Amino acid sequence: MCASGPVRARRVSAAVAALAVSCALAAVLTSDHPWDLGVGGGSTWPAWLAAQRRLAEDLHARHVADTDSGHGIAVERPQPVAQAIRDVVERARAGQER
Numbered sequence: 001m002c003a004s005g006p007v008r009a010r011r012v013s014a015a016v017a018a019l020a021v022s023c024a025l026a027a028v029l030t031s032d033h034p035w036d037l038g039v040g041g042g043s044t045w046p047a048w049l050a051a052q053r054r055l056a057e058d059l060h061a062r063h064v065a066d067t068d069s070g071h072g073i074a075v076e077r078p079q080p081v082a083q084a085i086r087d088v089v090e091r092a093r094a095g096q097e098r
Contacts, residue, residue: 025096026062028062030067032066032069035071064080
């Protein structure tokens with residue numbers, strides 16, 4: 001059975017925290033062309049940016065915020081995504097934590 005709402009949010013937060021402890025190799029890519037979910041009567045863009053920053057901090061990850069893309073970074077700009085993956089793999093092979 002799938003969890004939803006607050007229960008699911010707590011599980012996701014716990015999973016992210018566990019991942020941060022067990023795996024310090026990561027990269028977070030954030031769109032820099034504003035997009036919005038259009039819910040709640042206000043802009044979700046500021047909250048999205050804050051969440052991306054927090055995710056990178058929690059994972060001790062490199063944060064790439066200069067992507068020249070919207071929400072679909074992998075489709076719009078596959079080169080930076082591929083480079084971020086290569087960087088993480090190279091660091092893992094070298095035994096680096098960050």
